Amino acid sequence: MDAATAGLLAAAVGVGGTLGSAWLVQRRADAIRREEWRYLERTRVADLSAQRRSGVVEARRAAYIAFNAAARHYLASLSDHVHALRLGTEAPQPTFDVIDAARAEYRQWYAEAQMIVPDEVLTQVRAVNTGIGSVYGVLVRLTHGTAREGEDITAAQSRIKESWRALSLMRAAMRADLGVTAPSHG
Template sequence: MDGAIASVIVAATGVVGTLLSPVLAQRSMARVARTTAEAEQLGRREEREENVRISAFQEKRQVYAELNSLARVARNAMKDSVRYYHKKGEVTEGDMSLVTSARLAYQECYDNAQMILPDHILPLASRLNGSLAKGFHLIKSLATQGTPTPEEIRDHCEGPILQMVTEMRTAMRKDLGVSS
């Protein structure tokens, strides 16, 4: 009888195993499919995050380059107006127009950049903005009142403005990982 019971148990186990194997296989395949879908979703999320990071870096690099370039253009326009003053004895309307255009271009860029500049760059850009504004007002005063002296304006362009342009450029390059 022991042999008969054992045969029945073995047969029942075989039948249960045969019946359960498709169910177990299906559950295993569902688990593999779920794991694969989760891995693909994670990969897509990481790719989106990387694209956002790259886009933000490119935008920051573009703003940095534009700020640096327009600050230099404004500084050069001021220096040129002083040089022309020495030649002509006055700041002409054309000279003033060039200085104003350069100043406004920088100001517009600075206004837009304030929203994305990091906290350690924003104060530098703000001080440069103030220094450029002072230079602009000095030239405007020279054009309308004949004061201050052109040398004072030149010294402002070669001193505070140049110092701020250089300091801001160095900080922006470091932020971008271009220099140490």
Template sequence: MIIAVAGVAGTLGGSLLTQRASERAKRREIELLRDHEEARENLLLRRTCYVELNRDARQFTTALNHHLHVMRERSVEETDREALDDAKRAHRDRYSEAQMIAPDEVLVRASEVNQALNKAYGQVKRLEREEPEPGETMATAVQTQAEIWNMLRAMRTVMRHNLGVAPKSDDEQIGLPTQMAEHRSRR
């Protein structure tokens, strides 16, 4: 009788232990799937943010360039001002979004681009009002705007690395410090 009870208890106990182990394995599998899905969603969110930030920063840079051309060729009209301000607003919105999503290594480059764009915008607007600060001319505004392209390349490279699209490049491969230093030495 004791042997039979022990045998039944062992059989039941073994099946309970097997069931618990199976449940734990299923829970771990579900957790892994959730973690994987969360990582995919995070990657998709960052990718979307980076694409939009890159696009809007480039469009703002292009709008600044266009505005400078307009200022040299004719008087600025309200539609020209609106186009520039629309590009500025779009970039501001994307940059604000990136501040909440992007890691620090990307934000450093995005911040450099944002500051450069705002500096160029300020110069352009002061020149448009014919109230430039000392040393501000059309030539310096064009130069400031042109330098932004290198910063955009550096930002894009860091974003691509963060997404796993491109291998990590050091600053020299990104091109910003070397090109900026060469450019400044030519002035």
């Protein structure tokens, strides 16, 4: 091989090496950019998911607070009516007006709770609803003189106590769902 051919061959290999290394560097840079975009997209999706979860938890928390307050008010109204019946109040209608207002608010929050609470909590919410509905039915019948056998003021008071216990169990389930520990009493 003569010197000119060897020089030309060395130049071709040098240019090829330079172009090849530029191409390899460009491919690696593209691969790094693609990986960065995938990472950014995963991060964005994870952030959106966390925001959605946070929004869901906050919506549940608000619904839990509203439902608990409405249930407590409704149950207290029923309890007040039992006391009015026990005292023999001549006009139980004013307490029934309060009960009906509390019941309407309660039913609104119960309907919302049915839509957003998880099944574990919904089981407790339904237990509260069943208990309060039972008390309401007994009190309506007692007020209108159409009580069934075994339905009296003592039975109504017993059902109210059961409903308060169910309400406590429901609140515990709600706190557990939110990841909140029970308040300490000590």
